[in-house]
Amino acid sequence: MNAPLADLGVSNPVLAAPMAGGPGTPALVVAAARADSLGFVAAGYKDIAALTGQIDEVRASGGTFGVNLFAPGSHPVDPAAFEEYIRAIMPEAQAHGLDLGSLGIIEDDDHWHEKIDLLLSQPVPAVSFTFALPDAQVIRSLRAAGTLVLQTVTSPAEAAAAAEAGVDMLIVQASAAGGHSGTFTPKHTPAAVPLPQLLAEVRQSVGLPLIGAGGLATPDQVAEAVRAGAGAVMVGTALLRADEAGTSLPHRTALTAPDSRGTTVTRAFTGRPARALRNRFTDTYSDVAPHGYPALHHLTSPMRKAATAAQDPERIHLWAGTGYRHTRDEPTARILQELASVL
Template sequence: MTLSPLLDLGVSTPILAAPMAGGPTTSALVTAAARAGGLGFLAGGYRTADALAEQIVQVRADGVAFGVNLFAPNPVPIDRDAFRRYARTIAPDARAHGVDVLTAGITEDDDHWSDKIDLLLSDPVPVVSFTFGMPEAAVIAALKAAGTVVVQTVTSAAEARQAEEAGADLLAVQSSAAGGHSGTLTPQHLPAPVPLTDLVGQVRQAVPLPLVAAGGVATPADATGALRAGAAAVMVGTVLLRSDEAGTSRPHRTALADPAQRRTVVTRAFTGRPARALRNGFTDRYTDLAPAGYPALHHLTSPMRKAAAAAGDPEAINLWAGTGYRRATAEPAALILQRLASGL
């Protein structure tokens, strides 16, 4: 498979760094990915347009190609009674970290969507990728007219066909093994546990667009397998969480390195949207009780998670991690990416 249009951006090694919102992705990590021959994506999620613009300036100063990832609006409105019940349920954990969730209001925002699109149209970047939802075709067309390559995250062949019809240039094919949020367009349902190579094959049969495979890629063999299945490149995130350039919190790094036999679980407990994380006390207590409801649950639990992270408590924070998390190592990102490419 050809890397085009990635080749036009100077990508020589088909190992890309995934955007990881909430802190792990830094401008230094994006630059390191580019200098290793790949491409990195700034994580625009949970940032204002001004904060994103500052990161764009930082990466541009390094003189490398890069991408920006946005959360496209695809809200799952929450029932007010369900929200209140869940707030009461998690209240003891929140109080233990000095947070009162019982008085929290329901926030149903769009993550500064219009402001970020305006930014990327007025000051175009090489690549923009979308997850959670799919932009209107007019937004995709406007970005492409500005010279931007558009990547859409999909989790099934049906979503791939929608993205092709909307005008996407490339597809990021994300399997359920991926760490963090699933990019599914139907977050009311848990993503099907289809192996990445099988999913790439299904999407390849459905659409002719170049594919970037993501989810559970942690070894050279994983990368090679995805490329042989028909992907033009692979995208990795979890294996970079402990890298020198990542902004991953200390308790998150410690949990990833913990020799205890933690496993990963898919949970809505933190945000109301399916996401894969290391199992901890919060996921054990609330995964089966959390209603679907994004971004309302994200805003409800965010103050508690920030307080727990500051206190170094891994049992009340979202320890996002894919199934290959044991391969995450504490070293420069370039070495991690080069090792993944060693079997190509």
């Protein structure tokens, strides 16, 4: 176990990844802490009131926890491409009684400054960032407040930049990971480098403690990542069917569907590369979706919510990593402990 995590009282090296948009819940974060692991409140898509409420709920449990933020980048959508994409996906929205024609481009920063102010005024044990590298002053301020700062990276170059900015630890995310890639350059989908190889490459670039992530679904895969240089690992897909997860019913069902066609990396739902179970929407629109997060996220959000309510899995972002077939309905603590069982 890396010293920074041990200093927080973490002894289980299999950590619970943040999962924004529903699957990640305060109950899951608390369960991870009670398993001597570390979970993260997912700040993505939440306003300050909602985030504060979840942090307060987790803090009241008395366990160690972290908060994950989407660091804003500058990746605006092309207006003409956006309008063309609206026309392309309009039939999918209309299937649930929605009209996308009145929706404009929304480019926001997910309440970035307010969230940083909150974490500086009410410090938490750990903060992780994904999507971009925050300004070095933000990192220094959080560390000065006593917070452990972790950064998601997908390449040796990103790892070197994060080390230069002063973070404490790196979350090295391989392309097998479910959900959004943490790449700093979302116009380019990261290469399919196996996690052990990626960890070895990052170790040659920086000397920071590493957490491996992406495609870890069995105890042997966890052990392989540790042998490759990770002091800990992080799993998300493995917890999608956990008792404490807030994963929707159609998403849970799709994870075990016998006719599943595997996963794919797509921009179709959010304008940013993310690994999901293949469905009608990914197969039809992945090749025509423009780059542009968060504009496409806001565009498709009403359709995805309506499809979830109608239990229509063909128009939902079914985020999942390559190890999704190993998911199971069990308590979070049992899953984390089992994954660490051969270390």
